[in-house]
Amino acid sequence: MLILDALSGALGANPIQRATLQTGLLTLVLLILSLACTPLRLLTGWTWPARIRKTLGLLAFGYAALHFLIYLFDHGFDLTLMTEDVLKRPFITAGFTALLLLVPLALTSTPGAVTRLGFQRWTRLHQLSYVAVSLGALHYYWGVKQDHTPPLIYAAVIATLFLIRLLKRRPARQAGSRPAKP
Amino acid sequence: FSRAVRPLGPYDTDEKVTPYQQATTYNNFYEFGTDKSDPARLAASLKTRPWTVRIDGEVRKPMTVDIDTLQSWFPLEDRVYRMRCVEGWSMVMPWLGFPLAGLIRRLEPTGKAKYVQFTALLDPKQFPGQRQPVLKWPYVEGLRLDEALHPLAFMAVGLDGRVLPGQNGAPLRLVVPWKYGFKNIKSVVRITLTEKQPQTTWALAAPQEYGFYANVNPAVPHPRWSQATERRIGELGRRKTLPFNGYAEQVAGLYRGMDLRRSF
Numbered sequence: 001m002l003i004l005d006a007l008s009g010a011l012g013a014n015p016i017q018r019a020t021l022q023t024g025l026l027t028l029v030l031l032i033l034s035l036a037c038t039p040l041r042l043l044t045g046w047t048w049p050a051r052i053r054k055t056l057g058l059l060a061f062g063y064a065a066l067h068f069l070i071y072l073f074d075h076g077f078d079l080t081l082m083t084e085d086v087l088k089r090p091f092i093t094a095g096f097t098a099l100l101l102l103v104p105l106a107l108t109s110t111p112g113a114v115t116r117l118g119f120q121r122w123t124r125l126h127q128l129s130y131v132a133v134s135l136g137a138l139h140y141y142w143g144v145k146q147d148h149t150p151p152l153i154y155a156a157v158i159a160t161l162f163l164i165r166l167l168k169r170r171p172a173r174q175a176g177s178r179p180a181k182p
Numbered sequence: 183f184s185r186a187v188r189p190l191g192p193y194d195t196d197e198k199v200t201p202y203q204q205a206t207t208y209n210n211f212y213e214f215g216t217d218k219s220d221p222a223r224l225a226a227s228l229k230t231r232p233w234t235v236r237i238d239g240e241v242r243k244p245m246t247v248d249i250d251t252l253q254s255w256f257p258l259e260d261r262v263y264r265m266r267c268v269e270g271w272s273m274v275m276p277w278l279g280f281p282l283a284g285l286i287r288r289l290e291p292t293g294k295a296k297y298v299q300f301t302a303l304l305d306p307k308q309f310p311g312q313r314q315p316v317l318k319w320p321y322v323e324g325l326r327l328d329e330a331l332h333p334l335a336f337m338a339v340g341l342d343g344r345v346l347p348g349q350n351g352a353p354l355r356l357v358v359p360w361k362y363g364f365k366n367i368k369s370v371v372r373i374t375l376t377e378k379q380p381q382t383t384w385a386l387a388a389p390q391e392y393g394f395y396a397n398v399n400p401a402v403p404h405p406r407w408s409q410a411t412e413r414r415i416g417e418l419g420r421r422k423t424l425p426f427n428g429y430a431e432q433v434a435g436l437y438r439g440m441d442l443r444r445s446f
Contacts, residue, residue, distance in 0.1 A: 012218065013208035013415045014271055076419065081408075091406045142406060145269065146387060147216040147316050 016074050023067035024095075028140060030060035031133045032157055039164035054109055057129070061106040064099050091142035098135035101128045133158055193334055194262040195428070200273035202342050204415050209349045210267065211368055212316055213302065213309035220311070225348030228308050228369070233353050239374035240295035249353050253339055255288060256280035260343075261336055263359035265366070266398045266427045272412045277357055278340030283331045291327065291375045298330040299323075299380035300356055301372035317383050323356065323367035324380030324394070326436075334359060334432055337370075360429040362396045393446040397437070398427035402446050 011018040034056035037049035075081050085092040105126055107113070114122045137158055141151040190196055211221040233249040258278055266272045286298065304320035306312040312319045329335060336357040339346055346352040351368025358365050364384050374380075384392035391405055400410045400423040411420040426433050437445075 013204040014218075014413065016413065016418065017271070074413075074420070085408070088403075089406055145216075146212070147314075149314075 016070065020067060020070050020074065023063050023070060024140065024143075027060050027063040027067055028133070028136050028154055030056050030063060031129065031136060032154070032161070034060055035129060035133055035158070035161055039161050039168070042164065042168040058106060058109055061102045064102055068096075068099055091139060094135045094142065095139035098132045098139060101132040101135070105129055105132075130162070188260060191259070191261070193432075194260075195264055195274060196262075197264065197274045198416075199262060199276050199342075200415050205273055205275060205341065206347050206349055208415060210269075210363065211311075211349055211351070213311045213319075213321065213369070214349070215311045216316060221349035222347075224310060225352075227310075228348040228352065230348065230353040230369075233371070235354065235370060236372040237289055237374075238372070239299070239376050240292040241375050242290035242292060249339075252285075252354075253280075256284050258340065261338075261357070263334075263336070263357060264427050265357075265359065265363055266412055266423065268362040268364055268392065268396070268404065268409075270407060270409070270412050271415055272427075273415050275357075276342045277336060277338040278343060278346075279336050279338035279357070281333060282335040282337050282356070283333060285337060285373075286327070286330055286375075289373075289375065294377045295375035296327050297376045297379055298325050298327060299372075299374040299376050300367045300370050301374070302367055303369045303371045317387055320371075321367055321383045322380060323365055323382050324376075325356075325358065325365075326379075327375075328436055329358070329433075332433060332436065334429060360397060360426040360433045362392075362398055364392065365396050395437075395442070395445050397433075397442065397446075398423060399425060399442060399446065401425070402443055 034053050037053040037056070040046065040049045072082065075085075086096045087093070105128060108117065108122060108125060117125065137151060137155045140154060141148060144151060207222045208218050209221040210218065211225075214221040214224045231249070234246050235249060235252055236246045238244040258280060261277045261279070263275055263277060264272060265275050282298075300323045302321040303309065304312065306319075309319075325335065336359075338351070338355050338357050339353060341347065341350055346355065351366070354370045355368040356366050356370065379394060382394055384396075385394050398409075403409050409423055412423045413420050424430070
């Protein structure tokens with residue numbers, strides 16, 4: 001779609017900047033959607049969200065990688081410049097860290113990886129996505145010039161999803177688990 | 183039309199002029215909205231006639247003057263200037279207007295005048311962006327008096343030989359090409375000569391990020407991005423940003439002895 005937009009001139013006068021923004025937003029939306037699957041299941045009992053979760057997560061990673069590639073292209077694939085940006089600018093640091101956190105998640109997205117790691121460890125590893133999405137929202141917040149309303153809306157959605165998980169899981173866990181020590 | 187045949191003046195750049203279509207559809211004009219496409223989409227609602235400009239403060243003859251009268255005081259000139267946005271993109275703009283110095287001199291500043299403050303129109307009916315508190319409205323900008331008297335400082339009423347489009351700041355806007363674009367206040371309704379440094383909009387909104395001077399300076403990064411390079415609209419790659427946007431020879435003297443890292 002981006003390529004079509006670019007060819008038709010729909011990306012406007014500054015296509016690189018526009019493509020960067022669009023891939024970044026798509027990453028965040030897809031990450032949020034993948035993280036909405038579990039809360040949705042908890043609230044409704046539906047099972048289909050869990051089945052598309054992996055696809056959403058991988059798509060999010062794909063767009064994050066594309067977003068990063070466009071950034072690299074924009075800076076002439078100058079890795080020194082990139083390192084400087086990552087170290088010196090908190091907004092880039094947040095985005096880059098989020099991308100790094102997504103790498104092991106994408107690598108362990110196969111059923112084989114779940115078996116190899118064991119379900120518990122795999123689940124714990126994939127809780128990194130909570131950190132990644134939060135850093136992504138922070139990256140967006142720090143990246144905008146002045147109008148902070150859109151990034152705050154994203155942050156609010158993320159916070160709501162976390163809250164649903166907490167509220168829905170705690171009582172169940174307390175009821176089902178025995179006290180650790182008598 | 184006139185631009186193509188007229189010889190380049192001493193202040194003109196011979197770089198390729200940004201296509202009119204792009205220069206009038208990719209705009210930062212938060213009075214219409216924060217998206218670059220908002221101004222072109224919504225500018226039709228801006229009524230630029232009748233339009234008056236109030237002139238007050240430290241001047242011998244405070245007055246309110248009609249824009250057409252004000253314009254008739256000076257012969258209109260073309261100026262092809264580079265424009266560098268603080269966001270890291272740039273254009274080459276063929277302005278039509280008159281030097282600010284001529285206007286200031288005509289207003290006869292008093293001995294107390296040290297700064298020039300510009301105020302843009304405040305009207306949420308015509309400026310839907312002003313219904314949101316994204317910035318403190320109305321938009322205010324300012325220059326030191328010697329900056330305002332510099333021959334490069336310009337008041338534009340037209341673009342590319344045509345009347346200035348609403349999205350580019352009609353009917354009257356400031357153009358100071360050695361400073362970041364946000365200094366170039368649009369749709370000016372008031373010019374005040376002051377003794378004290380004006381409180382300018384972006385410097386109020388984020389003082390760590392935007393200073394009063396806002397001179398284009400590749401050596402002083404914005405806290406969140408580098409200012410070393412820029413993308414010329416219409417090009418894919420980036421080019422090096424020049425000190426004072428390439429006008430160092432003309433304007434660097436205005437800032438002799440100043441620490442431009444602190445007075446950014």
